[in-house]
Amino acid sequence: MSVSVKDVAALAGVSVGTVSNVMNRPEKVSAVVAARVQSAIDDLGFVRNDAARQLRARRSKTIGMIVLDVRNPFFTDLARAAEDRAARDGLSIILGNSDEKAERESTYLDLFEEQRMHGVLISPFGDMTDRLHRLRERGIPAVLVDRTSTDDAFSSVSVDDVAGGTLAVDHLISQGRTSIAFVGGPLEIRQVVDRLEGARVAAAGHPEVSLEVIVTGALSVIEGRAAGNAILARPAGDRPDAVFAANDLIAMGVLQALNMQGQLHVPRDIALIGYDDIDFASAAVVPLSSIRQPTALLGETAVQILLEEAADPALAARQVVFQPELVVRESTSSPDRAAALSNLPESSLER
Amino acid sequence: MSVSVKDVAALAGVSVGTVSNVMNRPEKVSAVVAARVQSAIDDLGFVRNDAARQLRARRSKTIGMIVLDVRNPFFTDLARAAEDRAARDGLSIILGNSDEKAERESTYLDLFEEQRMHGVLISPFGDMTDRLHRLRERGIPAVLVDRTSTDDAFSSVSVDDVAGGTLAVDHLISQGRTSIAFVGGPLEIRQVVDRLEGARVAAAGHPEVSLEVIVTGALSVIEGRAAGNAILARPAGDRPDAVFAANDLIAMGVLQALNMQGQLHVPRDIALIGYDDIDFASAAVVPLSSIRQPTALLGETAVQILLEEAADPALAARQVVFQPELVVRESTSSPDRAAALSNLPESSLER
DNA sequence: GTTCGACGTTGAATCGTTTTAAGAACGGGA
DNA sequence: TCCCGTTCTTAAAACGATTCAACGTCGAAC
Numbered sequence: 001m002s003v004s005v006k007d008v009a010a011l012a013g014v015s016v017g018t019v020s021n022v023m024n025r026p027e028k029v030s031a032v033v034a035a036r037v038q039s040a041i042d043d044l045g046f047v048r049n050d051a052a053r054q055l056r057a058r059r060s061k062t063i064g065m066i067v068l069d070v071r072n073p074f075f076t077d078l079a080r081a082a083e084d085r086a087a088r089d090g091l092s093i094i095l096g097n098s099d100e101k102a103e104r105e106s107t108y109l110d111l112f113e114e115q116r117m118h119g120v121l122i123s124p125f126g127d128m129t130d131r132l133h134r135l136r137e138r139g140i141p142a143v144l145v146d147r148t149s150t151d152d153a154f155s156s157v158s159v160d161d162v163a164g165g166t167l168a169v170d171h172l173i174s175q176g177r178t179s180i181a182f183v184g185g186p187l188e189i190r191q192v193v194d195r196l197e198g199a200r201v202a203a204a205g206h207p208e209v210s211l212e213v214i215v216t217g218a219l220s221v222i223e224g225r226a227a228g229n230a231i232l233a234r235p236a237g238d239r240p241d242a243v244f245a246a247n248d249l250i251a252m253g254v255l256q257a258l259n260m261q262g263q264l265h266v267p268r269d270i271a272l273i274g275y276d277d278i279d280f281a282s283a284a285v286v287p288l289s290s291i292r293q294p295t296a297l298l299g300e301t302a303v304q305i306l307l308e309e310a311a312d313p314a315l316a317a318r319q320v321v322f323q324p325e326l327v328v329r330e331s332t333s334s335p336d337r338a339a340a341l342s343n344l345p346e347s348s349l350e351r
Numbered sequence: 352m353s354v355s356v357k358d359v360a361a362l363a364g365v366s367v368g369t370v371s372n373v374m375n376r377p378e379k380v381s382a383v384v385a386a387r388v389q390s391a392i393d394d395l396g397f398v399r400n401d402a403a404r405q406l407r408a409r410r411s412k413t414i415g416m417i418v419l420d421v422r423n424p425f426f427t428d429l430a431r432a433a434e435d436r437a438a439r440d441g442l443s444i445i446l447g448n449s450d451e452k453a454e455r456e457s458t459y460l461d462l463f464e465e466q467r468m469h470g471v472l473i474s475p476f477g478d479m480t481d482r483l484h485r486l487r488e489r490g491i492p493a494v495l496v497d498r499t500s501t502d503d504a505f506s507s508v509s510v511d512d513v514a515g516g517t518l519a520v521d522h523l524i525s526q527g528r529t530s531i532a533f534v535g536g537p538l539e540i541r542q543v544v545d546r547l548e549g550a551r552v553a554a555a556g557h558p559e560v561s562l563e564v565i566v567t568g569a570l571s572v573i574e575g576r577a578a579g580n581a582i583l584a585r586p587a588g589d590r591p592d593a594v595f596a597a598n599d600l601i602a603m604g605v606l607q608a609l610n611m612q613g614q615l616h617v618p619r620d621i622a623l624i625g626y627d628d629i630d631f632a633s634a635a636v637v638p639l640s641s642i643r644q645p646t647a648l649l650g651e652t653a654v655q656i657l658l659e660e661a662a663d664p665a666l667a668a669r670q671v672v673f674q675p676e677l678v679v680r681e682s683t684s685s686p687d688r689a690a691a692l693s694n695l696p697e698s699s700l701e702r
Numbered sequence: 703g704t705t706c707g708a709c710g711t712t713g714a715a716t717c718g719t720t721t722t723a724a725g726a727a728c729g730g731g732a
Numbered sequence: 733t734c735c736c737g738t739t740c741t742t743a744a745a746a747c748g749a750t751t752c753a754a755c756g757t758c759g760a761a762c
Contacts, residue, residue, distance in 0.1 A: 002409070002489065004748055015712045020750055030710065045485070050465040051411070052748035054402035055717045058353070076421050080448075092462055094445040097431075111443055114401040134396070138353065221634050259636055283572050285610055285636050355718055366742045371720055381740065403718035406747045 003044045012040035023048065054116065059139065063093045063306065064112035065121040066105055067145075068189070069219065070097040072249060073278040074295060075123070078145065081299030082121060089307060091118060100189070100218060102126030113138065119306040121145050125189065129153075141309035145302045146293075147190050148319055155309065155317045157302040161191050164291040164324035165198020168244045168273045169211070171289070171326055173202065175334040177242035177271050178209050183227045183254060184246020185215040192219070192246045195275060199244055212240065219246060224253020232257060232264065241270060242332075248274035248281045251288055255331070259285060272331040287329035294322050354395045363391035374399065405467065410490065414444050414657065415463035416472040417456055418496075419540070420570065421448040423600060424629040425646060426474070429496065432650030433472060440658060442469060451540070451569060453477030464489065470657040472496050476540065480504075492660035496653045497644075498541050499670055506660065506668045508653040512542050515642040515675035516549020519595045519624045520562070522640070522677055524553065526685040528593035528622050529560050534578045534605060535597020536566040543570070543597045546626060550595055563591065570597060575604020583608060583615065592621055593683075599625035599632045602639055606682070610636060623682040638680035645673050 009016045014033060021028050022037040029037075040046075054060045063086055067075040083093045096108035102125055109131050112120055120135060120142040122128065132142045132154060144156035172180055182199050184192045196213065203211040214230065216223035224245060231239055231254075245251035251274030258264045258272075266272050266286050274281055277292035301320055309315050360367045365384060372379045373388040380388075391397075405411045414437055418426040434444045447459035453476055460482050463471055471486060471493040473479065483493045483505060495507035523531055533550050535543045547564065554562040565581065567574035575596060582590055582605075596602035602625030609615045609623075617623050617637050625632055628643035652671055660666050 002748090005750090006748080016749080017712055017714095017751075018710085021711085024750075028710075033710080047461075047464050047489075049406070049467060049748055051402045051405035051467060052717090053750075055400070055406050055719090055748080056750045058717070060402070070421060070427050071424055073422055076448075097427075110398075113398050116400060116402060138398075221631060225634055253634065256634055256636055280572060283576055283604065283607055285607055353718090356720095357718080367719080368721080368743075369741060372741085375720075379740075384740080400718050403747090404720075406718080406749090407720045409747070 002049075003046050004049070005046070007044055008037065008040045008046050011044060012037045059116050059310075060118050061091050062115070062117055063091055063119050063121060063303070064096065064108065064115070064117040065093050065145075066096045066098050066108050067123045068098055068100050068125055070095065072219070072247070072276075073280065074247070074276040074293070077278075077295045078123075078299045081296040082303050085300040085303040091307075093121075098123075098125050100125050100186075106131065109135070113140070116140065119143070119310050121302050121306060123147060136313075139313065141306055141313065143302050143306045143309070146298065148321065149317070152317055152319070155305050155319065157298055157305065157320045157322075159293045159298065159322045159324050161194035161324075162198040162201065164275060164293075165195040165200075165244070166202040167198070167324060167326045168195075168275065168291055169199040169202035171328065171332060172242040172244060172271055172273060173206055173209055175242075175271060175332055178206075179212075179240045180209060180242045180244060181212050181214055181231065181240035182244050182246070183214045183216060183224065183250055184219065185223075186217060187215060189219070195244075195246050216246075216250060219249055221249045221253040221256070224250035224255075225257045226253070228254035228257025231270075239264075239270070241335075243270055243272045245272065245274045248276045248278045248288060248290055250274070251290070251331075252280060252284055255284060255286060255288070267331050267333045268335065271333070277327050282329065284331075286331045289329045289332040290327050292325045292327045294325075297322060353400075354397050355400070356397070358395055359388065359391045359397050362395060363388045410467050410661075411469050412442050413466070413468055414442055414470050414472060414654070415447065415459065415466070415468040416444050416496075417447045417449050417459050418474045419449055419451050419476055421446065423570070423598070423627075424631065425598070425627040425644070428629075428646045429474075429650045432647040433654045436651040436654040442658075444472075449474075449476050451476050451537075457482065460486070464491070467491065470494070470661050472653050472657060474498060487664075490664065492657055492664065494653050494657045494660070497649065499672065500668070503668055503670070506656050506670065508649055508656065508671045508673075510644045510649065510673045510675050512545035512675075513549040513552065515626060515644075516546035516551075516595070517553040518549070518675060518677045519546075519626065519642055520550040520553035522679065522683060523593040523595065523622055523624060524557055524560055526593075526622060526683055529557075530563075530591045531560060531593045531595060532563050532565055532582065532591035533595050533597070534565045534567060534575065534601055535570065536574075537568060538566060540570070546595075546597055567597075567601060570600055572600045572604040572607070575601035575606075576608045577604070579605035579608025582621075590615075590621070594621055594623045596623065596625045599627045599629045599639060599641055601625070602641070602682075603631060603635055606635060606637060606639070618682050618684045622684070628678050633680065635682075637682045640680045640683040641678050643676045643678045645676075648673060 005016045005019045009019045019037055022034050079095050086093050098105040105125055117140055123145045142154055144154055146158055148158050149156040182196050187193055203209045214227050216227055243254055245254055251272055258266055274288050274290040277290040281288040281290045356367045356370045360370045370388055373385050430446050437444050449456040456476055468491055474496045493505055495505055497509055499509050500507040533547050538544055554560045565578050567578055594605055596605055602623055609617055625639050625641040628641040632639040632641045
């Protein structure tokens, strides 16, 4: 039923060791033998049994990756970049979705441990430090992605979210906005806290600027809409004139809520800036200003470091921090320009 | 470094066979011995080596799943449902993203074959029939998801896309629309072709109704926007009064394009209906009418069938087809109601 | 003509778990 | 006391690829 190296060896008239050499160290095998073995492999349709290979190698050729939310394009982009980088070294990536649930996160780590993964990339939600230490003792390195490590024991690759928050709010202030709402949550997510912190830093420099915080239950469009509706429900004088959303999904939700009723206009009445600069952001009804992260670079670097640590477990942990970048689009035009823009749809609707 | 059953057995003072029994057939072990073994496992922090287990079992405990696009919430929902069902039988799912590329699809199948997966769930893009036959010979069953099988050799779980297309266009016609554009592509994707076919069936019954086809390069928001802009660029008299998008991502792109310029209004000037009923659909600026598929049921059923076939390879292939359902929202209001709706934002913008 | 190294190839040992046939321990019945 | 049937437990044989020390074989060098 199943064909093994033994069968290949028999057909090619060589030993199993040679078959293995053909596949793994071709330079040790003479050309004529290699050709004979290769054609035996093809004839029999031999496919290596990865379990046996792993068992012998004592570690898998697969990297486990856990992200907070597969539905968030930021993470799929990240995963895709990681996958491409890993493929260059003949490794593959399997993607687990923690859905911002510590229990799911833990289940995936169990799985990865049973599978003796080559390494683990994790965008942690709960505190997994103990688990990760244990994995490392077992020879499975871990790199934190999109988050700086709480203890310095693990390498991490992240973007300076505090700087990103500052960038966003500085921009809002420079557009003349003074009453700013931060929308995002839950506050267990480090990225959210950092972005908020950055916002506070920016606001602190301007006494005329107020910063309020609207906490959401998750970083999703739905939660963003709920927050947007809450803002809408407030009396006109009590509304912020700018919203800094903890990520683009939240921002899109807020945008939909504000726009839907048609009472408020983005950016005329409320400026809006998101975070992550996902593809959807530029494609929104009102193109969304956002904070861009070097996503691909993040993913590649994470894998790079992971591979180095897998090769040499004694390597010291590194913290790599990239800088985010402000992307200005229509959703944060200054009030006067925004007013002009907002007239456009109205008049053209007349036809 | 690594602790094995042998270590556990030594500490517990039993043989390795007993340790294995404790984990896999607890009923064969006396309570007192089981307890002793269990505490040895805990003390040593023993974690089973899955590679060794698989090697012996000759098949993995993991199901490989290949979808067309992880960024499409329809597929992540599908995967999630499959994952939950698989977990009930102690199996896990690894998700591969073919990105509508036959080459990526093929690479994943290679990987799954090397890993001797328990089974494969695939939403095929290219023609993978030969590959799947080969997998089956190797004892790895495959179930097609969201697509009926081209040959009847493989089981499939799908939704009647022809019926869905008919449902959508019938609805548009019933709302008084007569000039309908189908937007979607590429036409290699069976779902797209079927939905189009369904649209044709519906239109055929109404001589006054015209149906044009706008082919896109992929089922994404970006491609949808491009199509929307193309429609916008046409002279006013030459535009359709309704768009049936091959999926919700396309629909959202079309919606953004039409709305952005503010010249046209959905649904007043153009009615719009999508397909899949993803969460984003109801959350769009203009809540999107759509064709809902029983996504969770689809995923669960696929796994169910896969497991049955894995248990008994002789089982005959089954084709399960679910019926889609029309979900009416604002984007397909009839022109008169739509006109009323479209006034709302205008007047309220005056404030 | 012997010695030496280089080059290919071999075969056995190994990875860690599961499984199965066989064995041990125990108690009850004759 | 002996035998037999349970009930647990054991030891050894898989699973299939990789690796490494050992073993030719051949040509070159002395």
